[in-house]
Amino acid sequence: MDRLDELRGPVPPRPHDARAIAALAANPGCARRAVLDAAGIDKDATATHLGFPAPFGQSPFAITRGNVFEALVKESGCAELLRLLREILGLPIPLASYTDLGDVGGNPSAHLRHSHTRRLLDRAARDGDDAGTLYDHPLLRLDIAGHTSYLEPDVVAFRLGGRFHIVEIKSFSVIDGQAEPDKVAAAARQAAVYVLALRDTLEELGHDPARVSHDVVLVCPENFANRPAATLVDVRRELAVLRRQLARMTRVGAIVDALEPGLTFDLVPDAGGAPTRPVADLREAVRGVGARYAPDCLSTCDLCFFCRDEAASEGSTDLLGRQVRDALGGVATVAEALGLADGSLIPDEGQEEIARLLRLADRMYAEVS
Numbered sequence: 549m550d551r552l553d554e555l556r557g558p559v560p561p562r563p564h565d566a567r568a569i570a571a572l573a574a575n576p577g578c579a580r581r582a583v584l585d586a587a588g589i590d591k592d593a594t595a596t597h598l599g600f601p602a603p604f605g606q607s608p609f610a611i612t613r614g615n616v617f618e619a620l621v622k623e624s625g626c627a628e629l630l631r632l633l634r635e636i637l638g639l640p641i642p643l644a645s646y647t648d649l650g651d652v653g654g655n656p657s658a659h660l661r662h663s664h665t666r667r668l669l670d671r672a673a674r675d676g677d678d679a680g681t682l683y684d685h686p687l688l689r690l691d692i693a694g695h696t697s698y699l700e701p702d703v704v705a706f707r708l709g710g711r712f713h714i715v716e717i718k719s720f721s722v723i724d725g726q727a728e729p730d731k732v733a734a735a736a737r738q739a740a741v742y743v744l745a746l747r748d749t750l751e752e753l754g755h756d757p758a759r760v761s762h763d764v765v766l767v768c769p770e771n772f773a774n775r776p777a778a779t780l781v782d783v784r785r786e787l788a789v790l791r792r793q794l795a796r797m798t799r800v801g802a803i804v805d806a807l808e809p810g811l812t813f814d815l816v817p818d819a820g821g822a823p824t825r826p827v828a829d830l831r832e833a834v835r836g837v838g839a840r841y842a843p844d845c846l847s848t849c850d851l852c853f854f855c856r857d858e859a860a861s862e863g864s865t866d867l868l869g870r871q872v873r874d875a876l877g878g879v880a881t882v883a884e885a886l887g888l889a890d891g892s893l894i895p896d897e898g899q900e901e902i903a904r905l906l907r908l909a910d911r912m913y914a915e916v917s
């Protein structure tokens with residue numbers, strides 16, 4: 549798509565990793581994100597040049613903790629993981645073998661690893677019920693709006709009964725059977741990306757994609773100790789949102805066609821790659837595509853601080869969260885909501901009911917304060 553190349557400028561499209569693809573499903577209504585992602589624009593570099601660098605990136609402590617936990621789960625040919633899978637999936641002991649796809653004969657090339665992963669998955673799918681195997685570091689591929697992204701699930705498990713399961717290993721704790729809902733939701737979205745990529749791979753190979761289970765195995769440390777525990781997480785809802793969002797990205801043409809002619813997010817990098825575009829100019833360009841800010845953006849999108857600042861400067865009700873925004877349906881700004889509440893603003897047609905509720909809330913608040 550030439551227009552998408554123009555929007556990005558003369559740099560290669562940024563590949564999407566599973567975390568970035570999963571984040572697409574977090575705010576499907578945002579046209580700004582849909583356009584920037586479809587064009588493969590480096591949102592982190594854009595946000596940094598705008599003066600609003602993203603808060604993402606794990607602390608070295610969290611990375612080390614994650615690596616130590618993953619190594620524990622996978623040590624001795626995934627012995628600990630096999631114990632968990634036997635319990636949760638009923639994996640029969642004699643059928644579990646372990647294959648590391650981290651390189652092919654010492655060659656770590658993505659293309660080679662992907663071909664090798666496909667070959668082994670094809671063989672496992674043809675072998676039927678007797679091919680129980682754990683594939684460590686498989687490399688899958690997903691096409692996002694015409695660009696290919698390579699994705700590496702933690703593990704793919706293949707069990708008796710002919711079904712594949714994605715295993716996602718996370719280092720956040722499960723305490724008394726409960727984990728932080730935000731973290732579980734993010735892990736489910738990420739695992740859904742792998743399920744989709746594995747289903748696409750099986751379909752390309754002529755197998756039934758439904759053989760990839762929508763139940764993913766989430767492995768986390770239990771009760772402050774490092775002992776791993778496994779839970780099945782149903783990612784059907786995340787898959788549906790993801791599919792819709794990916795389809796929307798491939799149809800992003802309608803949004804792109806409506807943009808100002810000549811609009812571009814090109815950072816005009818110098819010979820060393822440093823952006824030289826005037827910031828005010830870039831700000832205008834980014835504001836040229838409508839956003840749909842929500843507080844969740846703070847954990848999912850590189851442009852979150854820029855969009856939050858924009859929403860604050862407009863006094864937008866988006867800042868108050870999706871629930872409040874939806875409850876205030878059609879009231880775009882906090883000033884408008886306050887005006888309707890104290891009666892200083894006459895409701896527009898269709899706003900009568902929300903104005904009545906706001907006036908009621910205002911009276912109740914006045915009575916108790």
Ligand code: SF4
Binds near residue numbers: 578840842851852
């Ligand atoms: S941070 Fe901005 S661009 Fe990103 S999803 Fe939220 S509103 Fe859209």
